[in-house]
Amino acid sequence: MLKIKPGLEVLVDREMGLVRGKRVGVVTNHSAITSDLIHIVDVLLGAGVQITALFGPEHGVRGDVADGQEIKSGKDPRTGIPVFSLYGPIKKPTPEMLRDIDVLIYDLQDAGARFYTFTYTMSYAMQACAENRKQFIVLDRPNPIGGIVAEGNILEKAFSSFVGLHPIPIRHGMTIGELALMFNNQFGIGANLEVVTIQGWKRAMWWDETGLPWVMPSPNLPTLDAVALFPGMCFLEGTNVSEARGTTKPFEMAGAPWADGHKLADRLNSIGLPGVGFRAASFIPFASKYQQQLCHGIQVHVFDRKKLRSVEVGLHVVKAFLDLFPGEFEFRAPGPSGKCHFDLLLGSDKPRLLLSKGAPVEEIIQSWEDDLYGFKQVRERYLLYS
Numbered sequence: 001m002l003k004i005k006p007g008l009e010v011l012v013d014r015e016m017g018l019v020r021g022k023r024v025g026v027v028t029n030h031s032a033i034t035s036d037l038i039h040i041v042d043v044l045l046g047a048g049v050q051i052t053a054l055f056g057p058e059h060g061v062r063g064d065v066a067d068g069q070e071i072k073s074g075k076d077p078r079t080g081i082p083v084f085s086l087y088g089p090i091k092k093p094t095p096e097m098l099r100d101i102d103v104l105i106y107d108l109q110d111a112g113a114r115f116y117t118f119t120y121t122m123s124y125a126m127q128a129c130a131e132n133r134k135q136f137i138v139l140d141r142p143n144p145i146g147g148i149v150a151e152g153n154i155l156e157k158a159f160s161s162f163v164g165l166h167p168i169p170i171r172h173g174m175t176i177g178e179l180a181l182m183f184n185n186q187f188g189i190g191a192n193l194e195v196v197t198i199q200g201w202k203r204a205m206w207w208d209e210t211g212l213p214w215v216m217p218s219p220n221l222p223t224l225d226a227v228a229l230f231p232g233m234c235f236l237e238g239t240n241v242s243e244a245r246g247t248t249k250p251f252e253m254a255g256a257p258w259a260d261g262h263k264l265a266d267r268l269n270s271i272g273l274p275g276v277g278f279r280a281a282s283f284i285p286f287a288s289k290y291q292q293q294l295c296h297g298i299q300v301h302v303f304d305r306k307k308l309r310s311v312e313v314g315l316h317v318v319k320a321f322l323d324l325f326p327g328e329f330e331f332r333a334p335g336p337s338g339k340c341h342f343d344l345l346l347g348s349d350k351p352r353l354l355l356s357k358g359a360p361v362e363e364i365i366q367s368w369e370d371d372l373y374g375f376k377q378v379r380e381r382y383l384l385y386s
Contacts (some may be wrong), residue, residue, distance in 0.1 A: 002200035004210045007139030011196045025101040027055040030063035031109035038106050042257040052100045057121040057217050058087040092124035098132050109217040112177040113231040115163040115345050137194045139378040140177030144227050147173050147203035150159050151311040151370035155347030164347045170311050173190040181382040205318040220250040233315020238342025240330045246285030255297020258328040264298045267320045275307030315361045
């Protein structure tokens with residue numbers, strides 16, 4: 001079997017003609033490394049590539065900024081290369097930012113969920129390159145939770161935001177390179193796009209089957225279990241339940257000071273969800289919701305990830321909190337957009353409205369199955385790996 005190599009290594013091995021003699025910008029962060037842990041900036045500089053600018057997504061070029069915090073432009077302290085922020089008031093590269101660039105490279109580790117903001121940093125960068133006639137190159141990386149399963153509803157246009165810009169499902173089952181091809185052609189971006197593919201990766205592979213080192217792509221996705229559960233447990237961000245940010249198990253635990261973990265675990269285990277089990281757990285977040293307060297809730301244990309359907313798990317967890325603690329549980333109030341954050345994460349207000357009416361999770365899932373099937377048919381056109 002071929003050694004699995006991310007697009008970055010394939011570029012250096014046999015595609016350097018794409019960047020040789022050109023002024024190169026790089027959209028990246030700390031996760032863009034080779035299999036021997038060398039960062040993309042060091043790799044390209046070492047190969048004689050002229051890097052004229054770096055672009056930082058959420059958490060920054062070096063991954064040292066907390067979630068949701070604005071990224072500042074400036075200079076990279078390690079190399080002195082100018083850094084432009086793409087997470088703050090400006091999310092799309094401006095013509096001025098692209099002035100000294102011939103080619104813009106994108107190399108960021110994705111998490112396999114629609115609401116992961118790196119995906120839309122890529123989309124906006126592609127749009128800017130199309131408008132300014134710059135080539136856009138994606139150095140592909142494996143989807144850490146595999147490329148087989150797709151789950152969830154298709155985002156409705158009225159709920160487009162930076163946590164969901166395009167009509168794709170919550171768990172899309174695509175690599176970032178495949179998404180780039182879909183965005184470019186299916187959604188009409190029309191950039192001069194090149195995807196440097198991964199060597200040796202198969203769709204059924206999870207990250208720990210690749211032999212590649214795991215670098216958490218953002219501060220609250222430290223483990224593969226967290227990434228596996230993220231497409232469903234992230235729904236809690238839109239509620240007053242802690243998703244365990246500020247603990248060692250973000251997205252693997254959920255709780256609140258007013259909850260009862262044993263009631264939650266008993267309720268959720270009684271459903272018999274495939275691939276997971278629930279245990280009563282208590283925790284004290286050192287940051288985010290309920291900072292320094294004792295929270296009671298559950299930990300989700302993944303027993304069989306091939307059977308895991310994280311979107312279904314997330315909906316059942318939300319419903320359990322809603323049903324068991326109706327006097328305390330709340331969906332977060334609408335923000336400046338006028339829409340609830342839960343609805344932006346779900347790409348629709350229908351799941352929240354159905355949950356609030358007491359509808360079973362099965363009814364919610366059934367409501368989007370036809371659209372999901374349609375997406376899977378379209379997805380086939382853009383898949384690069386078997």
